[in-house]
Amino acid sequence: MFLVAGYDTTTSLLSFSSFLLAKHKDQQQRLRDELRQLVKENGCITYQGIIEAKLLEACLQETLRLYPPGIQLERACTKACSYVWAPKLLEWLGYTDSLFVDLYS
Numbered sequence: 191m192f193l194v195a196g197y198d199t200t201t202s203l204l205s206f207s208s209f210l211l212a213k214h215k216d217q218q219q220r221l222r223d224e225l226r227q228l229v230k231e232n233g234c235i236t237y238q239g240i241i242e243a244k245l246l247e248a249c250l251q252e253t254l255r256l257y258p259p260g261i262q263l264e265r266a267c268t269k270a271c272s273y274v275w276a277p278k279l280l281e282w283l284g285y286t287d288s289l290f291v292d293l294y295s
């Protein structure tokens with residue numbers, strides 16, 4: 191599970207972010223400037239530096255928004271609750287049934 195969950199997701203993020211940066215050269219230049227500034231300040235790319243790189247974070251988040259690696263989430267109902275928009279939903283499903291949330295809809 192650990193390997194499967196981490197491999198495709200990371201590959202997809204890195205591929206699509208490279209694709210988007212290649213398409214948007216102005217943003218690529220801004221990101222290069224941010225990373226060069228980090229290297230200037232710390233002498234190399236550090237873990238802390240990456241955490242503080244705001245534009246890098248924004249680029250990765252935007253890539254995940256446009257191209258989510260997962261297509262759906264699965265959830266199982268474990269207790270009774272009600273929703274205003276679907277008061278009968280859980281009665282109809284049963285409390286142990288699975289729900290699928292489509293991430294591309």
Ligand code: HEM
Pocket residue numbers: 191192193195196197199200203254259260263264
């Ligand atoms: C860009 C990279 C990644 C994305 C977009 C991503 C996305 C997600 C999402 C959305 C879930 C929640 C699924 C759910 O709630 O049903 C999840 C769970 C999980 N991810 Fe990732 N993931 C990424 C990287 C990784 C990496 C690198 C690892 C491990 C090395 C990993 C291991 C896991 C595991 C073990 C779970 C299940 C956690 C649980 O059920 O408590 N993921 N991931």
